[in-house]
Amino acid sequence: MSTPLLEVQHLTMRFGGLTAVDDLSFTAREREITALIGPNGAGKTTVFNCLTGFYRPSAGTMILHRGGRKYQLERMEGHRVARIAGVARTFQNIRLFVGMTLLENLIVAQHDELMRASMFSVAGLFGFSPYRRAEKAAVQKARYWLDRLELTASADLPAGGLSYGDRRRLEIARAMCTGPTLLCLDEPAAGLNPRESDRLNELLLSIRDQHRIGLLLIEHDMKVVMGISDHVVVLDYGKKIADGKPVEIQHDPAVIRAYLGEPEPSFETEPSASPRDEDR
Amino acid sequence: MTAEAGVAAPHRALPKSFAWGALVKDAAIGAAVALVLAVPLVGFRVVEINGDVTLTTRFTWVGIGVVSVFVGRLALGLWRGSRPAERKRSGALVAPLSRFGRRHATGVAWAGIGFAAILQFLPFTTRGTVDLATEILTYVMLGWGLNVVVGLAGLLDLGYVAFYAVGAYSFAITATTFGLSFWEALPIAGLLSALAGILLGFPVLRLRGDYLAIVTLGFGEIIHILLQNWTSLTGGPNGIGNIPRPGLFGLVFAASAPPGETTFHQFFGLDFSPSQRIDFLYYVVLALALIVNLFTLRLRRLPIGRAWEALREDEIACRALGINPTNVKLSAFAIGAMLGGFAGAFFATRQGFISPESFTFVESATILAIVVLGGMGSQMGVVLAAMVLVLLPELRFLAEYRMLIFGAAMVLIMIWRPGGLLSHRAPTILLHGARRP
Ligand SMILES: Nc1ncnc2c1ncn2[C@@H]1O[C@H](COP(=O)(O)OP(=O)(O)OP(=O)(O)O)[C@@H](O)[C@H]1O
Ligand SMILES: [Mg+2]
Numbered sequence: 057m058s059t060p061l062l063e064v065q066h067l068t069m070r071f072g073g074l075t076a077v078d079d080l081s082f083t084a085r086e087r088e089i090t091a092l093i094g095p096n097g098a099g100k101t102t103v104f105n106c107l108t109g110f111y112r113p114s115a116g117t118m119i120l121h122r123g124g125r126k127y128q129l130e131r132m133e134g135h136r137v138a139r140i141a142g143v144a145r146t147f148q149n150i151r152l153f154v155g156m157t158l159l160e161n162l163i164v165a166q167h168d169e170l171m172r173a174s175m176f177s178v179a180g181l182f183g184f185s186p187y188r189r190a191e192k193a194a195v196q197k198a199r200y201w202l203d204r205l206e207l208t209a210s211a212d213l214p215a216g217g218l219s220y221g222d223r224r225r226l227e228i229a230r231a232m233c234t235g236p237t238l239l240c241l242d243e244p245a246a247g248l249n250p251r252e253s254d255r256l257n258e259l260l261l262s263i264r265d266q267h268r269i270g271l272l273l274i275e276h277d278m279k280v281v282m283g284i285s286d287h288v289v290v291l292d293y294g295k296k297i298a299d300g301k302p303v304e305i306q307h308d309p310a311v312i313r314a315y316l317g318e319p320e321p322s323f324e325t326e327p328s329a330s331p332r333d334e335d336r
Numbered sequence: 337m338t339a340e341a342g343v344a345a346p347h348r349a350l351p352k353s354f355a356w357g358a359l360v361k362d363a364a365i366g367a368a369v370a371l372v373l374a375v376p377l378v379g380f381r382v383v384e385i386n387g388d389v390t391l392t393t394r395f396t397w398v399g400i401g402v403v404s405v406f407v408g409r410l411a412l413g414l415w416r417g418s419r420p421a422e423r424k425r426s427g428a429l430v431a432p433l434s435r436f437g438r439r440h441a442t443g444v445a446w447a448g449i450g451f452a453a454i455l456q457f458l459p460f461t462t463r464g465t466v467d468l469a470t471e472i473l474t475y476v477m478l479g480w481g482l483n484v485v486v487g488l489a490g491l492l493d494l495g496y497v498a499f500y501a502v503g504a505y506s507f508a509i510t511a512t513t514f515g516l517s518f519w520e521a522l523p524i525a526g527l528l529s530a531l532a533g534i535l536l537g538f539p540v541l542r543l544r545g546d547y548l549a550i551v552t553l554g555f556g557e558i559i560h561i562l563l564q565n566w567t568s569l570t571g572g573p574n575g576i577g578n579i580p581r582p583g584l585f586g587l588v589f590a591a592s593a594p595p596g597e598t599t600f601h602q603f604f605g606l607d608f609s610p611s612q613r614i615d616f617l618y619y620v621v622l623a624l625a626l627i628v629n630l631f632t633l634r635l636r637r638l639p640i641g642r643a644w645e646a647l648r649e650d651e652i653a654c655r656a657l658g659i660n661p662t663n664v665k666l667s668a669f670a671i672g673a674m675l676g677g678f679a680g681a682f683f684a685t686r687q688g689f690i691s692p693e694s695f696t697f698v699e700s701a702t703i704l705a706i707v708v709l710g711g712m713g714s715q716m717g718v719v720l721a722a723m724v725l726v727l728l729p730e731l732r733f734l735a736e737y738r739m740l741i742f743g744a745a746m747v748l749i750m751i752w753r754p755g756g757l758l759s760h761r762a763p764t765i766l767l768h769g770a771r772r773p
Contacts, residue, residue, distance in 0.1 A: 135661070139658030140658075151652060153653065159763070164657065167657065
């Protein structure tokens with residue numbers, strides 16, 4: 057088993073009277089895909105927003121290990137979480153820079169390095185060679201991802217013109233261009249057709265195997281979750297109800313109850329719009 | 337709504353389901369709005385006869401207005417309903433122009449610069465032409481500066497005139513009190529304006545869209561009021577006079593040189609003519625504008641410029657990529673303000689006299705109109721729009737209707753080309769084809 061990358065302890069997030077995340081603890085590891093699942097409104101996206109500095113949690117700690125150092129994410133601003141701790145994310149409702157080209161999207165993700173290479177624009181303004189080299193390197197990195205997504209031909213077209221599946225994958229590539237230690241993906245397979253979904257699985261598995269990072273995955277599609285994740289955390293009403301290997305989760309009675317009410321479990325179908333009118 | 341359905345019909349006759357009811361209702365609503373507006377604006381009039389103030393009414397005018405709105409709206413509805421949608425025709429005049437401009441952007445730019453450079457030697461050029469061209473170029477500079485804030489970073493700034501004013505006044509004050517020349521005081525003016533930009537930037541960092549617009553509008557007014565009332569520094573409503581003119585490497589443009597200096601015409605053995613100074617000022621602003629253009633074009637292709645555009649597109653995504661939105665916004669405000677400050681300094685040196693009257697909201701609105709009309713983010717668009725907005729009121733028979741035409745042009749352009757005259761966005765970097773202008 058690899059070393060822990062992210063340790064979440066007693067994370068709690070309240071919105072007024074609503075406790076969206078309730079005393080949640082879990083661990084994510086390097087070179088593993090940790091899936092965060094749960095019915096609609098379980099608080100999954102809220103966990104991501106806490107992790108990436110968009111929300112300040114009401115209680116709890118989130119510790120990220122990077123290069124032998126520990127970062128307390130709950131104390132950092134959003135942009136520093138991404139830049140310094142290396143937590144990159146995608147959004148449930150894709151957030152690309154739609155007016156900018158694919159290449160530009162991937163270059164903007166490397167802002168920090170380029171900004172330093174351009175000496176806050178001074179060196180860049182005069183086109184000094186260290187900056188030109190840095191820009192070339194950035195283009196190369198972007199090119200690597202474009203090749204990998206098989207989108208190289210559309211590199212100079214606006215991202216807004218991409219198909220839905222390609223947008224999702226470009227958003228992932230953009231997050232990867234920041235050079236993250238932890239990649240958080242919010243429902244990357246939502247709205248994809250089976251073929252696109254397979255390509256996504258391939259991409260995620262190859263990221264896991266080829267880059268030394270951990271992946272945190274929110275997903276409703278059980279085929280994806282069961283197919284590629286190494287470790288699953290199940291949330292219901294903000295509380296963790298199960299935590300373990302996919303096979304264990306599949307047969308956990310508490311999970312089955314949360315997803316389907318009382319009767320038979322059936323993970324072969326996709327319980328993406330899960331019924332949750334049962335009382336609490 | 338139903339009238340719209342008729343759009344799909346291939347023939348020109350009115351479709352059977354043509355909704356007269358909806359049409360009449362629409363026209364009636366238009367007329368009602370006209371009535372509500374016209375009664376107070378047109379209906380009543382205060383007249384002064386021999387010192388007595390009386391109120392007269394002009395309800396016939398109101399009636400004419402309301403009826404013409406009703407008829408016009410009805411006619412518009414009929415016209416729309418009866419003809420098939422011809423989307424492609426919209427902006428028939430401008431679209432091919434802009435396509436041409438896009439394809440031959442560099443060529444058009446060089447042609448423009450060449451024309452500007454030899455303008456003075458063209459046969460039809462008079463002193464007035466040069467003056468007008470100088471004014472256009474000042475607005476072009478301002479437009480390019482504001483373009484950084486509004487067009488690239490997407491921060492709606494309604495108080496841009498504030499930085500124009502800060503630049504003009506800091507130049508005027510440093511030049512008159514410390515005896516600095518134009519070229520020495522210019523960087524100081526830019527720096528102080530940039531500082532003002534950062535000062536304004538801080539409180540508005542959290543604001544977006546409408547809220548930002550209102551606060552910047554307020555900032556413009558605050559600066560205006562400050563200029564009017566801080567008499568000891570700014571001279572209040574009397575303004576500041578005797579602002580030094582720029583010289584050319586120590587040569588002054590005057591009939592006779594002050595002791596210890598040489599005049600331009602003496603040095604070159606020419607006869608003195610006041611137009612030498614005007615021509616020189618024109619070249620100064622042309623050079624400044626070109627520098628501003630190069631500077632902003634270059635910045636746009638640097639990480640900072642891409643961050644501006646990314647911020648305009650999606651601030652949240654920027655944060656998730658480790659970009660600090662605060663720094664990006666502040667840098668946009670600072671750079672935009674600095675360029676406005678340069679324009680202000682030039683304005684001050686050209687006029688030789690400045691007062692708060694030159695820095696009112698109308699200026700902000702004009703500069704913003706230039707950016708929006710030109711096409712947000714488009715350098716060439718700004719030039720085009722600045723020409724239109726400065727030249728239109730120059731047509732003598734239109735002078736009285738300046739504001740009316742201004743408004744009508746805005747409305748028409750927003751209908752035909754919502755993105756502005758030239759709304760094409762060129763990528764800042766290309767993977768294929770090393771075509772990097
Ligand atoms: N900013 C907020 N203010 C108030 N309530 C919020 C806020 N964000 C989330 N919530 C509430 O917290 C709960 C959890 O929401 P969250 O978006 O985390 O669910 P989710 O598990 O991501 O659901 P889904 O699968 O639908 O995306 C919901 O009841 C939601 O209404
Ligand atoms: Mg969610």
